[in-house]
Amino acid sequence: MRYAETGYNLEIDMSTGNIEKVETDTELTNHYLGGLGTNARILWDRVPPEADPFSPDNLLIFGAGLLTGTPAIGCNRTIITTYSPQTLYMAFSMMGGFFAPELKHAGYDKVIFRGKSPDLVYVWINNDQVEIRDASHLRGKGAVETEKLLKEELGDSRVQVASIGLAGENRVYMASIEHGRSSASRLGLGAVMGDKGIKAIAVRGTKDVNLARPMEVIDFCNYLIDYIPERDSNPIPGVMPILAGLGSPKEMLIHDEKWHTENFMWGNARTRIKDYWTKDVEEKWKETQESVRTRLISCYNCPMECGAIVSVPGISTYMMKCFSKLTYTMAAYSDLDFGFRIAQRATEYGVDGFSTPQVMAFALELYEAGILTDDDLPGLPEGNEERFYWLLDRIVRREGIGDVLANGVYWAARAIGKGAEEYDHNTIKKHEQLPLKLSMLNPIYFLMWATGEKINITQIEGNFPQAPFPTREEREAFVEDWPHVPHEKFKEYFVNWELRGENSFPYYPPPEATCDIVDWQETMHYIDDALGVCAGLSSFPLKPPYHIHNWPVLISAATGMEMDKDKLWEIARRNRTLIRAINVRRGLRRKDDRPPENHWKKRFPELEETLLDTYYELKGFDKNGIPTRESLHDLNMDFISEDFEKRGIYNDGQSEEKS
Amino acid sequence: MAKVKKKVKVIKIDTDKCNGCRSCEVICSAFHASDKYSIVNPARARIRLVREPLNDVYLPVYAGEYTGAECMGRDKYTVDGKEYEECAFCRASCPSRDVFKEPDSGLPLKCDMCEEDPPLDEPLCVKWCLSDALTYEEREEEVEEEEVLEEMDTGLKSLVDKYGLDNLVDSMARMLKKD
Ligand code: SF4
Ligand code: SF4
Numbered sequence: 001m002r003y004a005e006t007g008y009n010l011e012i013d014m015s016t017g018n019i020e021k022v023e024t025d026t027e028l029t030n031h032y033l034g035g036l037g038t039n040a041r042i043l044w045d046r047v048p049p050e051a052d053p054f055s056p057d058n059l060l061i062f063g064a065g066l067l068t069g070t071p072a073i074g075c076n077r078t079i080i081t082t083y084s085p086q087t088l089y090m091a092f093s094m095m096g097g098f099f100a101p102e103l104k105h106a107g108y109d110k111v112i113f114r115g116k117s118p119d120l121v122y123v124w125i126n127n128d129q130v131e132i133r134d135a136s137h138l139r140g141k142g143a144v145e146t147e148k149l150l151k152e153e154l155g156d157s158r159v160q161v162a163s164i165g166l167a168g169e170n171r172v173y174m175a176s177i178e179h180g181r182s183s184a185s186r187l188g189l190g191a192v193m194g195d196k197g198i199k200a201i202a203v204r205g206t207k208d209v210n211l212a213r214p215m216e217v218i219d220f221c222n223y224l225i226d227y228i229p230e231r232d233s234n235p236i237p238g239v240m241p242i243l244a245g246l247g248s249p250k251e252m253l254i255h256d257e258k259w260h261t262e263n264f265m266w267g268n269a270r271t272r273i274k275d276y277w278t279k280d281v282e283e284k285w286k287e288t289q290e291s292v293r294t295r296l297i298s299c300y301n302c303p304m305e306c307g308a309i310v311s312v313p314g315i316s317t318y319m320m321k322c323f324s325k326l327t328y329t330m331a332a333y334s335d336l337d338f339g340f341r342i343a344q345r346a347t348e349y350g351v352d353g354f355s356t357p358q359v360m361a362f363a364l365e366l367y368e369a370g371i372l373t374d375d376d377l378p379g380l381p382e383g384n385e386e387r388f389y390w391l392l393d394r395i396v397r398r399e400g401i402g403d404v405l406a407n408g409v410y411w412a413a414r415a416i417g418k419g420a421e422e423y424d425h426n427t428i429k430k431h432e433q434l435p436l437k438l439s440m441l442n443p444i445y446f447l448m449w450a451t452g453e454k455i456n457i458t459q460i461e462g463n464f465p466q467a468p469f470p471t472r473e474e475r476e477a478f479v480e481d482w483p484h485v486p487h488e489k490f491k492e493y494f495v496n497w498e499l500r501g502e503n504s505f506p507y508y509p510p511p512e513a514t515c516d517i518v519d520w521q522e523t524m525h526y527i528d529d530a531l532g533v534c535a536g537l538s539s540f541p542l543k544p545p546y547h548i549h550n551w552p553v554l555i556s557a558a559t560g561m562e563m564d565k566d567k568l569w570e571i572a573r574r575n576r577t578l579i580r581a582i583n584v585r586r587g588l589r590r591k592d593d594r595p596p597e598n599h600w601k602k603r604f605p606e607l608e609e610t611l612l613d614t615y616y617e618l619k620g621f622d623k624n625g626i627p628t629r630e631s632l633h634d635l636n637m638d639f640i641s642e643d644f645e646k647r648g649i650y651n652d653g654q655s656e657e658k659s
Numbered sequence: 660m661a662k663v664k665k666k667v668k669v670i671k672i673d674t675d676k677c678n679g680c681r682s683c684e685v686i687c688s689a690f691h692a693s694d695k696y697s698i699v700n701p702a703r704a705r706i707r708l709v710r711e712p713l714n715d716v717y718l719p720v721y722a723g724e725y726t727g728a729e730c731m732g733r734d735k736y737t738v739d740g741k742e743y744e745e746c747a748f749c750r751a752s753c754p755s756r757d758v759f760k761e762p763d764s765g766l767p768l769k770c771d772m773c774e775e776d777p778p779l780d781e782p783l784c785v786k787w788c789l790s791d792a793l794t795y796e797e798r799e800e801e802v803e804e805e806e807v808l809e810e811m812d813t814g815l816k817s818l819v820d821k822y823g824l825d826n827l828v829d830s831m832a833r834m835l836k837k838d
Contacts, residue, residue: 206702214696
């Protein structure tokens with residue numbers, strides 16, 4: 001009997017319509033756990049590195065985390081993996097909601113799509129019965145609307161649906177996969193789903209998920225049930241509201257947006273408005289939020305209520321979570337009411353709420369600069385907000401200039417030329433980033449922005465405070481009750497960290513300590529993404545319920561595997577290295593590990609090189625960011641170095657590893 | 660019939676506080692596994708969340724009595740402008756639908772308030788509902804003594820209804836022979 005996992009993947013060839021239920025190898029679970037880890041291994045094994053993201057050879061993998069569907073609170077993630085049409089590297093995005101638990105109850109750990117369907121279809125997974133069905137009646141329908149229509153068509157409100165909107169159908173690089181209150185937004189997963197001709201996947205399952213040592217799992221859950229409300233009602237002093245409690249974060253609950261509106265940039269990541277958050281704004285925004293927010297809602301088996309049902313009078317209801325309430329607002333220099341309105345249309349279209357507003361703000365900057373003209377934007381409305389709607393409509397249809405913008409800022413800038421490249425100032429590895437422009441280099445964030453394989457800061461930062469607390473007393477009080485640290489040295493790093501003086505940025509924390517801090521935070525994310533837990537209960541907040549010392553207990557009780565801290569750390573390291581290797585095989589090198597040039601005003605090139613060197617060394621990468629033979633050997637992944645040898649990756653003149 | 664004191668157990672449901680997490684279903688199914696907590700399967704839970712986010716419908720419903728015959732018609736409520744699915748509020752395990760039935764055997768499910776020896780402080784769905792949509796109260800009442808069908812009787816009765824007494828007896832006779 002398999003515990004926690006089902007032991008089966010569903011393999012669907014969209015070209016031939018062939019559907020198979022395939023038993024999985026327990027060795028893979030032992031090596032990579034599940035979720036992101038096993039997704040990555042499948043991608044490595046089965047998709048040649050030359051494959052175009054829009055070729056039938058590319059896979060689109062929906063994987064449930066190893067602990068998804070167990071009673072472990074917050075373990076509900078679906079991890080979706082493919083090659084990104086935008087970055088051309090591996091794309092992965094995790095979505096919450098109810099999809100992955102339902103998939104497990106239907107009897108599968110993953111659904112793996114290959115090939116391409118000539119017609120638009122949807123896939124209906126009802127326990128052992130799996131069908132590919134015509135979706136021509138759903139063409140052009142919104143993602144949320146599609147979910148509703150399919151539930152009606154299938155006659156069961158318990159069916160879980162993941163769908164794409166118009167953006168995915170038209171292979172827009174910012175296309176997301178939407179699922180109720182959740183979405184897998186980043187890196188163009190929806191475009192690959194559209195390319196494969198899949199409008200939606202509907203799943204319903206009524207089978208058991210088994211636990212190896214049930215009483216131990218329940219004991220652990222009882223701890224969670226006590227700890228979570230306790231921790232959440234004791235916010236950490238001195239930390240901004242969204243980071244003081246648990247959750248991912250609770251943007252739908254919190255009204256106080258002083259920090260985001262005054263520290264993040266408006267427009268095309270351009271302008272900081274320092275005194276934005278006045279009493280008037282606060283009152284108006286609070287009223288807006290309360291008038292449209294019908295209910296705070298959670299994902300499967302999680303009490304955090306990070307999402308909300310949003311009903312703006314006059315437009316149809318949708319669900320929102322996290323930060324998208326501000327991305328459109330700030331890109332358009334508008335207000336929260338506009339943000340909630342345009343996000344409704346954007347959600348139906350199925351687009352990434354981080355990238356899309358930035359692409360539109362970028363286009364309008366080009367227009368103001370005369371690089372795009374009235375000829376490029378025929379019929380562009382006068383009003384600023386109307387222009388955002390106008391651009392959004394064109395992008396998702398790939399109409400006129402929309403066809404260029406649909407590939408994101410990086411590709412659009414190169415296609416437009418005439419100096420447009422200068423306006424592409426906030427991408428990393430061709431992917432749009434949070435609009436942050438700061439002053440003094442932060443060594444920890446430098447490494448995380450530069451090297452994160454997810455190319456998204458929120459999916460690498462987390463357990464270590466973002467800034468030192470002003471006084472030593474406060475820092476000492478914080479570390480007193482901090483069992484989460486993998487090693488006592490992290491307490492020292494924090495206690496000695498000062499806002500000013502010798503022990504402050506950019507030379508403190510020193511490179512070794514900086515790398516340790518990055519390593520710890522990153523490792524926790526890799527653990528979460530393999531297990532399928534929401535980062536909001538684990539790798540994202542300070543002092544979360546799950547940590548490196550208690551995960552092994554739960555993993556072992558739920559799955560029956562032997563597990564301890566060191567073994568878990570090694571698996572996370574293996575998964576991290578595997579994804580780096582996948583990207584190296586697709587051309588990623590040290591030169592690509594860079595934050596946007598203007599991310600900080602004060603840069604320290606020499607220090608930055610030292611930071612990268614130190615990080616690579618800790619990770620077992622060579623000076624060019626390529627995992628070394630030795631480190632791959634230690635991680636039982638000689639198959640990767642053998643492949644690198646064959647392809648000449650170690651000797652392509654780009655690698656400085658001495659052989 | 661004689662009067663007896665009876666503990667009345669009340670789960671209070673505040674639908675406004677429900678966030679749709681379905682933790683109540685998760686823990687109920689785990690607790691009632693034949694080997695306690697060894698499986699999770701919301702389809703086996705004795706509580707069911709009727710959930711239609713776009714309509715703001717969040718309605719936890721408890722499994723009540725098994726019924727052999729379905730109602731003559733259906734009911735469909737609209738409350739505060741929200742339309743609920745047909746028979747949404749009904750607690751019966753009934754032949755007209757597949758809710759509150761074991762997914763494999765089709766045997767009816769019924770909330771037993773997490774009967775346990777020694778008794779739990781509160782039903783587990785209540786304990787796991789961290790948003791306080793579910794809360795628990797006990798009070799004493801004097802009631803007439805009554806005969807209660809045990810779980811097996813209910814299960815057997817449903818099989819009789821489904822297949823007929825003769826068929827059931829035949830099939831049990833066959834099973835006896837095999838052993
Ligand atoms: S009281 Fe116990 S048996 Fe009844 S629904 Fe809740 S968890 Fe299930
Ligand atoms: S546990 Fe509570 S909040 Fe969650 S679905 Fe059940 S009743 Fe609603």
